[in-house]
Amino acid sequence: MxxxxxxxxxxxxxxxxxxxxxxxxxxxxxxxxxxxxxxxxxxLPIVKDANGQPLSDGDSVVLIKDLKVKGTSTTLKVGTKIKGIRLVGGDHAVDCKTEAGSFLLKAEFLKKA
Ligand SMILES: [Zn+2]
The missing domain is CATH 2.20.25.10 (N-terminal domain of TfIIb)
Structure with a gap:
């Protein structure tokens, strides 16, 4: 500032x-x-996926790597498709609802579907 x-x-x-x-x-x-x-x-800062494509609320994304969810035994598998993401800002900028629950994920592990 x-x-x-x-x-x-x-x-x-x-x-x-x-x-x-x-x-x-x-x-x-x-x-x-x-x-x-x-x-x-x-x-709001622009949130970009692994390919540098800007993401927006309601987009569908695909995981580009397996992600172990902190504090659980859940692993989100590479290739998992997530619909209707919501951008929340911060380090883990993408709110993703999956069958296993709702997670905040880093945009760098996602690819726009
Ligand atoms: Zn004055």
Whole structure:
């Protein structure tokens, strides 16, 4: 994250970004952001499968390797097809419902079907 600039009006550093503006919480002064590089900081990161194809909610995927499910005796077999995935973000970004239950899997072990 970039450090927020101090207010050019009252020199307070109690400032925050709002859309294309910075706003000073102390005096209410507003001024435009210039050259801001993290406009998309709030957007969900794109989740890509093993081939670099972007995945979206409701896609069907196929496992590209056997996955042992942590804390269980279940192994999800390579080639297992999973319908209607849901993207949840984070390290294990893909919520997959299978016959064996519902698991959070890494997109890198999946291939869009
Ligand atoms: Zn100010």
């Amino acid at each position: 970039n450090a927020l600039p101090a207010c050019p009006h009252c020199a307070s550093d109690n400032t925050y970004p709002d859309g294309d503006l910075y706003i000073c919480a102390d005096c209410g002064y507003e001024w435009p952001q210039s050259g801001s590089a993290d406009q998309d900081a709030d957007a």
